Amino acid sequence: EAGVAQSPRYKIIEKRQSVAFWCNPISGHATLYWYQQILGQGPKLLIQFQNNGVVDDSQLPKDRFSAERLKGVDSTLKIQPAKLEDSAVYLCASSLGGLGNSPLHFGNGTRLTVT
């Protein structure tokens, strides 16, 4: 089966600019996640979708971050405006279920550098 696809692979922007990341999950996976991974740390959940509905976005900085999952398949994560502390790897993952008993399948991430 094809894995989780993410693009772009790398992105460099200046602070206050906007940026968008795209994710295509594994076909048939109902749950989609966006994680932020700062260098040297573990992934931190930003938002979790079940089909096209939001299950959890408690750690999403909603004043600058937004995410959507169109038709319960692809998803985009946007940052506007970006801050220096947003420099991180943004990982998309998907799973069959969303109850913590399904393995997550991760994409290779988008490495964002904000200068």
Next chain:
Amino acid sequence: SQQGEEDPQALSIQEGENATMNCSYKTSINNLQWYRQNSGRGLVHLILIRSNEREKHSGRLRVTLDTSKKSSSLLITASRAADTASYFCATDADRNDYKLSFGAGTTVTVRA
């Protein structure tokens, strides 16, 4: 806040040796998962262990879970250079949210 904490932060071993890393967590869990991350790549799922299980094996990997101590360990036997990676535990708290929280990881270096 992160639920799990891995120990040690970093580990360097010789090829062929065993590597053991631990994960401690704070609240009761439903499941605990271990993941591997190679440099510049996404995480890869290794093993899932449920709260009513005590030990699981997968190839050269052995995971134990002690819910009374709120801890888990991952053992990699007969390590290879390809095992060089960061290893993360992830837990879902025994509440109704099922959110997976990752620790900060253990970086394992296997020397040839």
